[in-house]
Amino acid sequence: MIDLSNEFAVGIDIGGTNTKYGLVNHRGEIMEKGELRTDAHPQIESFIDALYEALEPIIKRHEADGKVKGIGIGAPNGNFYTGTIDYAPNLLWRGIIPLAKLVTEKFNLPAALTNDANAAAVGEMNYGAARGMRDFIMITLGTGVGSGIVANGQLIYGHDGFAGELGHTIIRPGGRKHWSTDLDGSLEAYCSATGIVLTAKELLEQSKEDSTLRKLNPDDITSKEIYECAVNGDKIAQEVYRFTGQILGEALANFVMFSSPEAIVLFGGVIKAGDLIMEPTREHMEKNLLPIFQDKVKLVFSELKEADAAILGASALVWDIRE
Amino acid sequence: MIDLSNEFAVGIDIGGTNTKYGLVNHRGEIMEKGELRTDAHPQIESFIDALYEALEPIIKRHEADGKVKGIGIGAPNGNFYTGTIDYAPNLLWRGIIPLAKLVTEKFNLPAALTNDANAAAVGEMNYGAARGMRDFIMITLGTGVGSGIVANGQLIYGHDGFAGELGHTIIRPGGRKHWSTDLDGSLEAYCSATGIVLTAKELLEQSKEDSTLRKLNPDDITSKEIYECAVNGDKIAQEVYRFTGQILGEALANFVMFSSPEAIVLFGGVIKAGDLIMEPTREHMEKNLLPIFQDKVKLVFSELKEADAAILGASALVWDIRE
Numbered sequence: 001m002i003d004l005s006n007e008f009a010v011g012i013d014i015g016g017t018n019t020k021y022g023l024v025n026h027r028g029e030i031m032e033k034g035e036l037r038t039d040a041h042p043q044i045e046s047f048i049d050a051l052y053e054a055l056e057p058i059i060k061r062h063e064a065d066g067k068v069k070g071i072g073i074g075a076p077n078g079n080f081y082t083g084t085i086d087y088a089p090n091l092l093w094r095g096i097i098p099l100a101k102l103v104t105e106k107f108n109l110p111a112a113l114t115n116d117a118n119a120a121a122v123g124e125m126n127y128g129a130a131r132g133m134r135d136f137i138m139i140t141l142g143t144g145v146g147s148g149i150v151a152n153g154q155l156i157y158g159h160d161g162f163a164g165e166l167g168h169t170i171i172r173p174g175g176r177k178h179w180s181t182d183l184d185g186s187l188e189a190y191c192s193a194t195g196i197v198l199t200a201k202e203l204l205e206q207s208k209e210d211s212t213l214r215k216l217n218p219d220d221i222t223s224k225e226i227y228e229c230a231v232n233g234d235k236i237a238q239e240v241y242r243f244t245g246q247i248l249g250e251a252l253a254n255f256v257m258f259s260s261p262e263a264i265v266l267f268g269g270v271i272k273a274g275d276l277i278m279e280p281t282r283e284h285m286e287k288n289l290l291p292i293f294q295d296k297v298k299l300v301f302s303e304l305k306e307a308d309a310a311i312l313g314a315s316a317l318v319w320d321i322r323e
Numbered sequence: 324m325i326d327l328s329n330e331f332a333v334g335i336d337i338g339g340t341n342t343k344y345g346l347v348n349h350r351g352e353i354m355e356k357g358e359l360r361t362d363a364h365p366q367i368e369s370f371i372d373a374l375y376e377a378l379e380p381i382i383k384r385h386e387a388d389g390k391v392k393g394i395g396i397g398a399p400n401g402n403f404y405t406g407t408i409d410y411a412p413n414l415l416w417r418g419i420i421p422l423a424k425l426v427t428e429k430f431n432l433p434a435a436l437t438n439d440a441n442a443a444a445v446g447e448m449n450y451g452a453a454r455g456m457r458d459f460i461m462i463t464l465g466t467g468v469g470s471g472i473v474a475n476g477q478l479i480y481g482h483d484g485f486a487g488e489l490g491h492t493i494i495r496p497g498g499r500k501h502w503s504t505d506l507d508g509s510l511e512a513y514c515s516a517t518g519i520v521l522t523a524k525e526l527l528e529q530s531k532e533d534s535t536l537r538k539l540n541p542d543d544i545t546s547k548e549i550y551e552c553a554v555n556g557d558k559i560a561q562e563v564y565r566f567t568g569q570i571l572g573e574a575l576a577n578f579v580m581f582s583s584p585e586a587i588v589l590f591g592g593v594i595k596a597g598d599l600i601m602e603p604t605r606e607h608m609e610k611n612l613l614p615i616f617q618d619k620v621k622l623v624f625s626e627l628k629e630a631d632a633a634i635l636g637a638s639a640l641v642w643d644i645r646e
Contacts, residue, residue, distance in 0.1 A: 077615075086615065135482040149581065151479045151486070158474070158583025159458040160619065168613050169577040173495060181613060254492040258472065258581055260481025290491050290504060292400075292409065296483065 006066030010055060010109075011315025013116065014038055014075035016090035021051065022308070023058050023068070024315035028127030030308055032058045042092045048102050055107070070110040071103055072317030074119030074310055081161035083113050089180065112317040116140070116310060118155055118164060120267055120302075121148025122320075123313025128303040129265045136261045138302075139166065139252075141270035145188040151259050167192070171251045190247040193223040193269055200226050200240045211236035227273050241276040248277070249284025256285070256293050267302035267309065329389030333378060333432075334638025336439065337361055337398035339413035344374065345631070346381050346391070347638035351450030353631055355381045365415045371425050378430070393433040394426055395640030397442030397633055404484035406436050412503065435640040439463070439633060441478055441487060443590055443625075444471025445643075446636025451626040452588050459586045460578055461625075462489065464571075464593035468511040474582050490515070494574045513570040516546040516592055523549050523563045534559035550596050564599040571600070572607025579608070579616050586621035590632065594624060 008031070012021045015038060022033030034054055041047035059068055077088040083100025085091065103111040114122075121138035124130040130138070134153040140146040145167030149156045156163045167188035168181060175185025176198065189195050201218055204211060212229045213221060213236060229237035252264055271277065278299065286294055304312055331354070335344045338361060345356030357377055364370035382391055400411040406423025408414065423434040437445075444461035447453040453461070457476040463469040468490030472479040479486045490511035491504060498508025499521065512518050524541055527534060535552045536544060536559060552560035575587055594600065601622065609617055627635055 135486075151474060151481070152477050154475050156474045156582055159585035160583055160615075162615050163458075163474070163581065163583035165580040165583075165613060165616075169580050170573060170611055171496070173573055183611060183613070250493060250496055254577070255581070257488040257492050258486065258578070259479055260483055260486035260488075262482035288493055288506060290488060290506070292483075292485050293488075 008062060008066050008068045009315040009318035010059070010068060010071040010107075011311040011313070011318075012051065012071060012073045013119070013310030013314050014073065014078075014085075014091070015116075015310075016076070019047075019051070020311050021055055022311040022315065023055075023062060024312060025066075026319075028123075028312055028316075030311060031062055033308075033311060034058070039092060044093050044097055044099075044102065047093075048106050051103075052106050068109060070112065070318040070321045071107060072119070072314040073099065073103065073111060073113045074116040074314040074317075075099065075113060076115060077162075078113040078115045078118075079161040080112065080114040080118070080155075080157045083111065085113070110318075110321050112321050114155070114157075114161075114317060115146070115164075116313075117146030118148040118157075119313035119317060120146070120309060121150055121155060121265075121313070122316040123304055123309055124265050124267075124302060125150060126316040126319065127312055128309075129300045130263060133262050135259065136263045136265055137166075137255055137259065138265045138267065140268045141191055141193075141248075141266060142268035143193055145192050149259060150261075156259075166251070166255060169251065169254070171247055171254075187247070187251045191244055191251070191270065196223045196226060196240060196244055196270065197221055199243055200237065203236050203239055203243075207236060209236055213237060223269065227276075230273065230276050238276065241273050242280045244270075245277040245280025246284045249281040249286075250288050252281065252285040252297075252299075253288035256289060256297050260293065261297060263298035263300050265300055265302055267304075267306075271301060330392045331385060331389050332392055332638040332641035333382070333394040334634040334636070334641075335374065335394060335396045336442070336633030336637050337396065337401075337408075337414070338439075338633075339399070342370075342374070343634050344378055345634040345638065346378075346385060347635060348389075349642075351635055351639075353634060354385055356631075356634060357381075362415060367416050367420055367422075367425065370416075371429050374426070375429050391432060393435065393641040393644045394430060395442070395637040396422065396426065396434060396436045397439040397637040397640075398422065398436060399439060401436040401438045401441075402484040403435065403437040403441070403478075403480045406434065408436070433641075433644050435644050437478070437480075437484075437640060438469070438471075438487075439636075440469030441471040441480075442636035442640060443469070443632060444473055444478060444588075444636070445639040446627055446632055447588050447590075447625060448473060449639040449642065450635055451632075452623045453586065456585050458582065459584045459588055460489075460582065461588045461590065462575075463591045464514055464516075464589060465591035466516055468515050472582060473584075479582075489574070489578060492574065492577070494570055494577075510570070510574045514567055514574070514593065519546045519549060519563060519567055519593065520544055522566055523560065526559050526562055526566075530559060532559055536560060546592065550599075553596065553599050561599065564596050565603045567593075568600040568603030569607045572604040572609075573611050575604065575608040575620075575622075576611035576616075579612060579620050583616065584620060586623050588623055588625055590625035590627075590629075
């Protein structure tokens with residue numbers, strides 16, 4: 001066997017505002033990392049140049065320790081098959097961007113690209129809560145709701161490379177309209193941080209119940225404040241999490257009956273509410289499962305540090321690149 | 324390369340009432356077939372004996388033409404990993420039945436078992452509408468609603484072997500209670516033949532509209548009569564199919580955003596209604612998809628003869644058995 005322990009992978013996580021990058025070893029340790037502004041580069045060529053200037057010195061500094069095998073990239077609407085970013089609404093680059101190709105040409109290294117939630121799933125499988133699992137679903141609950149699905153030990157990319165958009169599945173037909181997709185009643189419309197704030201506003205309007213949240217200007221309410229109020233016993237804020245957990249639990253039940261995973265790994269700001277959201281989630285997931293699926297599926301939290309997870313996930317794509 | 328063209332596979336489809344069996348060649352041609360009563364054998368041992376008596380002469384007659392590679396079996400609640408039938412409500416055998424093991428001992432041949440909808444998917448992939456596809460979803464719409472999911476060219480069995488129960492996903496939270504699972508608003512409660520009859524009864528009660536269906540005793544209404552009335556222009560019967568198609572379309576949209584299949588293959592009595600159900604299905608599927616998934620997914624009908632599909636599907640399991 002070849003000793004791979006001195007190989008490195010570059011991980012790059014592209015977000016609308018910032019891009020994080022790092023050099024990662026086989027054990028999932030980040031040797032060096034950094035970040036740059038994505039939105040400072042309206043031209044993709046200028047972004048690639050900036051990435052190169054930032055990463056080249058890091059790669060050089062570790063040249064003596066081992067070889068860099070490749071570059072893994074997580075980006076919104078990133079397509080694994082084509083290596084392109086397709087019409088990402090939150091990025092400044094319009095149309096179809098051949099990102100993997102541009103990176104390979106600049107760095108002279110193989111590159112693999114997928115969306116951020118898929119990268120997160122690969123990260124959990126290699127370094128985190130899903131180590132050794134062949135069947136699990138990763139759900140990221142932050143500003144949006146993303147997902148990555150692993151079955152038979154492989155990420156499901158689907159026919160076109162875009163599989164795993166569980167945040168956009170409809171969980172309340174005819175329900176709340178999504179602010180950007182226009183779909184009615186999708187999971188993301190309820191269980192993202194944005195959805196949680198909308199639920200709070202709705203409950204405050206519908207109910208007469210006293211609440212600390214009423215002291216705030218409705219436009220200033222954030223999911224952080226709802227969380228703090230809930231922890232301090234605020235009934236409305238607690239109902240927001242109960243309701244959010246119910247919707248999430250119903251959605252997870254559907255996902256379980258699709259791919260029957262060993263575990264569902266949850267990640268992101270929304271799950272910091274802990275039992276406030278997880279108890280109703282678990283209750284409503286179990287309630288909506290066929291008996292053969294009940295009391296089997298582990299609901300677990302990501303084991304990767306939130307600040308590093310995106311870099312680690314992206315870097316882990318590299319280990320599967322075939323040369 | 325070894326010439327496999329003279330290998331045979333036995334396919335067995337176990338239903339609550341009847342069991343069908345046949346000897347199949349590599350091109351998906353059934354050399355000989357037959358059936359026996361499942362419910363005449365309350366003891367599994369007696370059922371295995373009956374199967375052996377029926378199949379042994381067939382295998383013997385084709386001995387000179389080639390070797391039988393194994394036996395594939397489709398059965399309700401059949402588990403691919405364990406080779407067992409687990410708590411199947413429609414079979415007389417209680418508890419966990421080690422069917423693959425019993426068959427192998429009796430026939431001295433390797434055996435593979437899965438549920439009937441998964442077997443149907445394998446059949447379509449090997450001989451039918453999904454030939455050459457690596458990503459598709461099979462939906463069987465009959466007395467119940469079953470499914471088989473293929474991703475990356477492999478059937479998704481999940482962690483426990485029970486993946487792909489899409490008929491039991493919730494598509495109308497708080498909706499119609501399922502007569503046997505007690506789940507509220509599952510796909511099967513609406514889009515099975517049983518569900519269609521319930522929808523007709525509900526619409527007849529709720530509306531004053533004239534309908535030929537009113538001439539029947541409500542307890543005598545079947546999906547066949549609803550279909551005939553719809554074809555003859557009956558407004559209520561047509562609304563039954565429109566509504567059923569809407570629910571099915573919404574469910575398919577969710578499935579597409581899960582695994583992004585190349586096609587969805589539909590099979591079973593319900594789809595004989597053709598455009599009456601397929602037009603609203605397609606409309607509501609497209610309407611509930613993110614733009615990146617729209618106008619991409621083929622909705623196709625099974626290409627296997629309904630009478631043979633179950634045998635072919637079960638037999639196709641054999642080609643993947645590793646010795």
